[in-house]
Structures are given as C-alpha cells and as structure tokens.
Amino acid sequence: MLKFCLLLSVVLMFQAGRACDGNNEAEQLAAARQESDEYFASAYGFDSAPWGSSYYQPSARVQGYANPYEGRTPQNRMQPNYNPFKKYFASSTGNEENGQPEGRFALGGLGANIINTGLFNNRFTPANTWRPFSSLSNRIPVTVNPNFNSPLSNFDACTSPSGDAGICAPGSVCSLFGGRPSGSCILGKVCCINAITTCGGTVTLNNTYWQSPSTPISVPSTCALTVRLDTKLVEQLAKPICQIRLDFVSFTTAQPTLGTCTDTFMVGGATTRAPTICGDNSGQHMYLDVPSSGVTPTDVQLMFNFATGTTTRAWNIKIAMLPCGASYLAPTDCLQYFTAATGRIRSFNWQDATGARQLNNQDYNICFRTELVASQKASQICVSACTVTVGDAFSITNPAAQGVDAPAQNALAATLSAVGTTFVDANAATLAVCLYDFLLIAGGKDANGVEADRYCGNQLNPAPLLFTNALLTIPTPGGATTSVQVCTPVKPFKLTYRTDGQETAVTANPPSVPFAATADTGVANVPGNTGFCLDYQER
Template sequence: MFKIVLLISIVLTFSRACDENNGEEQLAIARQQSDEYFASAFGYTPDSWNHLYYPNSRLPSGYFNQYEGRTPSGSSMDGIDPYNTHSVNGEVKSDQQGVGRLALGGLGASLINTGIFNHRFTPANTWRPFSNFANRIPISYNPNFDNPLDTFDACTSPNGDAGICVPGSVCSLFGGRPSSSCVLGKVCCVNTISTCGGTVTLNNTYWQSPTTAVSASSTCAITLRLDTKYVEQLKKPICQIRLDFVSFTTAQPTAGTCVDTFQVSGTTTVAPVICGDNAGQHMYLDVPSSALTSTDVQLMFNFGAATTTRSWNIKIAMLPCGASYLAPTDCLQYFTAATGKVKSFNWQDVASTTTRQLNNQKYNICFRTELVSGSRATQMCVSICTVTNGGDAFYITTPAAVVTGATTFLTVVTTTPVATSQSNVGTTVSSTGNPAFVVATCLYDFLQIASGQDATTGVEADRFCGNQLNPATGANLLNPGLTTSTQVCTSIRPFRMTFKTDGTEAAISIATPPTVPAVAGADAANTGFCLDYQEK
C-alpha cells in the first residue's frame, strides 16, 4: 500500500510540475505577444504588468462606470509619441495612425477582455489566464486625490505658477515649460498660450495676451476643448472650469456699458460680460460632463475703438466631475475660506468720477460653510472694505429722490440734488407729489443678502443699494437711508449673495409694468462694492 501511495504521489507531482512549466511558458508567450501587439499597433510598449495600473480604491459617486477616465501610471514614454490627439502651442495635433488608441487610458476593461488577451491566442488554445482580469480587480479613480504617481496631476512651480506633472518629453510635446521636479523623474510643466485662436486641452493652462500690442477694433479668442478622447483628459472627466484672472486690464466702460468686452460661451453657466480692471477675480463655469459629451468653451475678447492698454493673464483650471472642491450649481464665484474679500467686477480702490459699476450683471456669489473654532459657522457677516486711494467701497445706484409738489418725475431728478452718501434698501417708495410716482430704490441695481441684519441693532433688510451698506431706513423721502455703513450678518445657509444691475445708468422716466415697474433717477459714478466677509 505504501508503494502504491508513493507512486501516485510521484506521478501527481510530476504532472503538476509539467502543468506549471507549461503555464509559465504560455504566460511568457502571452506577455511577448501582447508587447508585440502594442509595439506594432501603437508604436510603444506600455508597462502593462505594473501593479500600479490597477489601483484598488472606492468608486466615487456620479461616475459613468468604474473604468471611466483611467490612465496608466508610472509608465515610461521617453522618446516616443503615444499622444495621437493633443494640443501643441494652442493647436490640436493628431496622428492618423491608431486614432483614439488611448481612449481608455491604457488597458481598459474591453481592451483587456476582448482587445488583446482573448484574441491574441489561437482558437485551439483555450487557456486565457487574463480573460476576466479586469472584472476581478476593481478599477476606479478618486477625483479628490491627486496621485503623484499619475500623469497630468496638478503641481505648483517655485514661483507659484500652477502646472501638471508629466515626463519631460511630454512637457516638450505640449509646448510647456519645465519649472521644477515631480516624483518618478517627472517635471512640473507650466503651459502658457499667448496667441489668439488657439485650443486648450491641458489643465492649468495660462492664457496670456500676445507680446505684440493688441490693436483696437479687433477680436482675440481661444477654445477650451473638453473631450475624453484626449489623453490629457481621459483620467478625469471635466464638469467645471475655473478662470482665475491673474491680470486683466481693458478699456473702462462708458456709463456702465463695456467698450471692450470679455465673454464666455459654451457653458451652462451664464457668465456676465465684463471689462475694465479685474485682476484677482475668478469665475466658476459649469459644463456638461466630458465623459458623456464633448464640449467646446470659448473665451473671447472684443476690443472697441478706444486707445488703451489691453493685457491679461488668465489661468484655466479644468475641474473633474465628483470633486469635493467644485462650486455649487449657479455660483459664478465661490469662496472657500472663513474670511476674505469679495468685490464686484471692475471695482478698484481709485478715485473716479465715472461709472465703474458694470451694466447687465446678474450672478450669485457663494461661500462654503467653514469650521470656526471646530464647529460649522452659523452666520456670515460683511462690512465695507477700507479704502486708502480715494475709492468708494460701496456705491450701487443713486438713492431715490422724491419731492412733494413736483409735476413730473423729470423735474424731480433734474432740479433736486441727491445726497449720495446715504444708504438705501427695499425696492420702491411712493411719492406724494402731484401726480404721485412709484420710485424705484433697490429695484434695478442691488446687492441681495437674504435676511441681512444689522449686527448691532438687528434691523433687517434683504436688498441693499445706495452709497452705504445699512439695512435701516431714513427719516423721510428726501433721506431714504443713513449716512453710515454697518456690519450686516445673515444666518441663512448656504451663505450666498446675488448681485444684479440693469442695462442703463440713465434715468427711467416712464414706467411700463411689469418689465419696468417704476421710474428711477439717473445714476452717477457708481463704483460697485468691495466687502470684507467673515464667517462666525
């Protein structure tokens, strides 16, 4: 019996050894054939056996599928050009061979299961050890975590410029400037475009004004192309764009209407037309997920006949779907600190006798609820900024002026000077003249703060205009508000404000309800607002 058992054991061991040797040989053949496949079809061999290719992380909510936007990490591509579709110096380049060859970011599920391993073996050989490999190992991407092992993740250069981590050859391919080092021998690549008519596909791209002076009566525009067929975007489908105006100088408006215009098209967010001085401002722009549809967003300057200096430097950040740092829907501006400063477009601390406030503004300014002393803030307070150069920190619409006994509204606005140092609240006020008029106060131009209360007295209002920020009302029609500003607080969360202006600074002498519900006096030298905010 012992001999029989020993013999069976020897036979089984020998058989298993043969099977293992055969398996190793077939594995080696499979690796060689897959490498040959990539070398022939794509022009390079990926590091497809690197365990970093298959990160095991939790799938974020809202993604189309678990393989959406994957890209290879840690693979060496120096000296080769795997980027069949990309943007170089603002122009889209395309290799005709193997168009879309990286559409799944390397070895996607269908490529693993059907594109290589299942069909790289003869029909007679049914041994396919990797046929379900992608299904056994979950593959996902967390948009809130920049993995330093991945390509195209954000980085910051020593001088503060934003860039992306890529191999040096890839930085050169996209026309970028290496500024510092990232992990695994990569560089922090800063991409800058200084032309009109280019195309941007890279995150953290700077669009600068051309080196030659921009002439009057001309147009300068670029296109932001959001599409997961580009290798630089396929790991992170894009749902939002943030524009940071590092510098921005164009002609000043005429009576609030822009002579030079900057406008955005192609986004679901309706951004207002702006001009003037806007350094330090920003915009968040919602776009449809680039995993579902490709989108072209256009940024355009139109320059009028005025002779003035035009220059700009706009940082373009592409924010991935599902990221925790996306702005809430319908928020053109979003502030994520417990304290800070918020300004209307074109507000500056400069003495001016002309209107700096822009017409046709309508947007929401939102504030993330921050932790204050370890707890979520329960209120947000705003107060006017301190000015040192002759600017006006709050001036939205000349306070209403109504004189009893006047026969026409035009007589009121032309013969009665208005004290421009008063606040104003509400929407309309009724005169007692002959005839009587319903006169607009904060109806056409206003800053709205829901349940805004005086931090000291508790007096409440929700619409603010005039030359002071104060919810209190004045003593009579000639004095509609107070001559001092106060701190205004709201406990309505999420914290937000709405800024709205109409299309004119001229007097509205004829009311045509419902579109023009009340007459209004002419505005003069409106500046907009600058507010310090604090969450408590």
C-alpha cells in the same frame, strides 16, 4: 546502413537543438517583455515601489470638509499599489482585471494613445508645429483596448517655484504638449507649465494659462480661445470634467462708458450664465458649470472683443478643469465661490480709484462654503465695507431725491444708504429704490436687529429711515450716512448682485418698467457708481 545511421543521428541532433532553442525562446520572450516594461517605466517616470509606499497615503481630513480649493487636484490622490502600466503588457499570471485577456491588444492601445496625445498631431501647437505623421493617429483607434489606464491621464497638479500652477508630467511629454518645465514632482516628473499666447487656439490640458500676445493688439479686433472637454482625449480620459474655473491673474481692458463695456469679455458654451465684463479684474475668478464631459463633449468659448482706442489690453487667465464629484466644486449657479472663513469679495471692475466703475447687466451669485469656526460649523456670515483710500467701498445706484434735480439735495442723498424697492414722494409718485441695481443679502441684519434684503445707495446699511432736507420738504429715501456690518444666518451663504442695462434715468413704462428712477451717474454733484468691496467673516 552506416549512411542511414549517420543521417538519423544528424536528424536527432537537429531536433534536440530545436527543443533547446524553444526553451531559450520562452526565456528570451520573458526577458524582452521585462525590458519593455522597464523601458516604458523609465520613459514615463514610473517606479512601482513608491506607489505602495506609506509616504503617499492621503492625509486625514475633518469629517465633512475638504481642503480649500486651490484650482488643482492634490498630488497625493494616488491610490496605494496602483500601477498605471498594469494593463499595457501581457501578464503570465492570468489575474488581469475582470479576468479579460488584454495582453494581445495592450501595447497597441498604448501606441495609439501616445500618438493621440500629440506625438504626431498638432492639437498642442504652437510648441511643435511640424507633425509629419499627423494622419497616423486616425489609423490606430484608441478603442483597441478600452480598459487601459494611460500614464498621460494621471496629470496631477503642481505648483512651480515661481507660484505658477501646472501639471506633473515626464519632461519629454511636457515638451510635446508645448509646456515648459519649472520645478519637479514625485516619481521623477517635472512641473509642466502650459501657456498659450495666441488667439484662436484650443485648450485640453488642466491648469493652462491663456496670456495676451506679446505684440500689441490691433483694434478693433477679436481674440478667442476654445476650452475642449471630452473624455475621449487621453489627457482627460480618467477624469470627466463638470466645471471650469477661470482665475484672472491679470486682466486689463478699456473702462466702461456709462456702465456699458466697449471692450468685452464673454463666455459661451457653459450652462452658467456669466456676465459680460471689462475694465480691471485682476484677482477675480469665475466658476463655469458644464455637462459632464464623460456624457457630452463640450466646447467652451472665451472671447475678447476690443473696440477702437489706445487703452492697454493685457490678460493672463488660468484655466482649471475640475472633475465631476470633486469636493471643491462650486455649488450650481454660483459664479464665484469662496472657501475660507474670512476674505474679501469685489464686484467686477471695482478698484480703489475714483470714477464710475459699476458694470451694467450684472446678474450672478456669490457663494460661500460653510466653514469650521472654533471646531463648529459657522452659523452666520457677516459683511462690511472694506477700507479704501480714494475710492468708494459701496456705491450701487444713486439714492438722490427721486424726481428732484437739486444739487444740494443730490449731494447729500448721495451719501445715504437706500433699501427697499419703491418709494412714494411728496407728489404721490411711486419711484424705484434698489429695484434695478442692488446687492441682495437674504435675512441681512445690523447689530440692532434691523433687517433688509436689498442694499443700494452709497452706504451698506439696512436702516429704513427717511431724510427730509431743511431746504426742501420732499423726503428722500435712505438711511444712515455710514456703512455698518450686516450679518445673515440664511444658508447656504450667498449674495446676489444685479444691475440693469443702463446708468441713465429709468422711465416708467408699465408693465415692463413699472417704476421710474433717477440717473445713477451724470447727476450734478453725484459721483458715478463704483460697485462694492466687502470683507466677509463666517461666525
């Protein structure tokens, strides 16, 4: 009996110990979960308190107007009380979004997406090219928890102390993506500057710089880059992309020959029709429309083709990915978009320099956002030729005497404006004026109310006058010998620039080529076309 009692006591003590251990196990699990939360919060720079702070409330904006476009998403877009790690860990409250039990799969989803961000693959070379677990990402699907919010998807834009655009990210993540930290962001993150200096790479991060290689470029050769847009990528998950903006921080290639590029820069894969360009285009930009990456993944190709020659080739192109629905998206079919009340616009390859610079086969729209002027929406936009030192501010198509190759006549006519589409000369021949190369300003008028839509020649002037040379009896299409300010009230504010595929004389071949035109360049005493440089002002 004594032995039985002792045995029973031992059993009861053992059960009591298990019960105590059970309570401790729950407490240990809760503590471990808290430590896990704190670990990931620390690793990714997350602090729950600032998100609910009034210091990060969006600033007030004028009704109907957004901040001027800067190629990036403002840092203060964070929502109050937003916790990007909310769904990553199991919650004991049961108040998860949509009431769905996600705790069992949340950590697995986080692990899958950390792997897919570049920890174990080579999407973000050349920073870390050794990926010993490159196949592991294919074994852990992102769709384990499709409702998660990844901290890596909240890459708000930033500007480094040197002026470079970047993204805010934890320092460790910046290095994994191949970037370099430059400056700091809120929540302990760094301003990560991402640059690619190779040909044949792929870009998936916003505000990436594509820079020319440090080694000399061999010619003839091709250098291309792919911009991949797909919301299945973690870094693009939260923001479907609808536009790309290219900022040519620097851009130098060979000059064209009679308007035709020998070195070429081309864009493929976008719905926007971007012209082929070359020459000097530093400070220019392009907006490229693409289908929403949330619906259709898209690969946009940027490609340089270099011909033989010793010309210096160098570029630095900032690639900004603009989310669908953003207030700073350019209107559809606008290759260039300006969002200030005043500024300057230039045709591609225009420079304040001598020599022919106009490019062939240009066909694109230059658009302007309607701004507030004296607290009211602008009612018109005015353009005028910019001030130059050695170049020509406006030179589109030679307005010389059609059908006459007299040096004196050509030299004089080259200073005139030219408007309209056709002209009948003394021989009753119908010849082209502003039909093949022109700048279209719908409803454009001068200070006297003289109106014209198409502008070409060597002056910006709508005067539809005819000049008769004292030495010759053949009238010359053209007008005043000086440029004037041209204004239009037509909205939306937009200019259209078009050139044909040649600078030589156009031979009539009806109906495909209805009217003949003289050469734009190479004529005696007539300088080659340079394009245009215009200052604009909304009023």
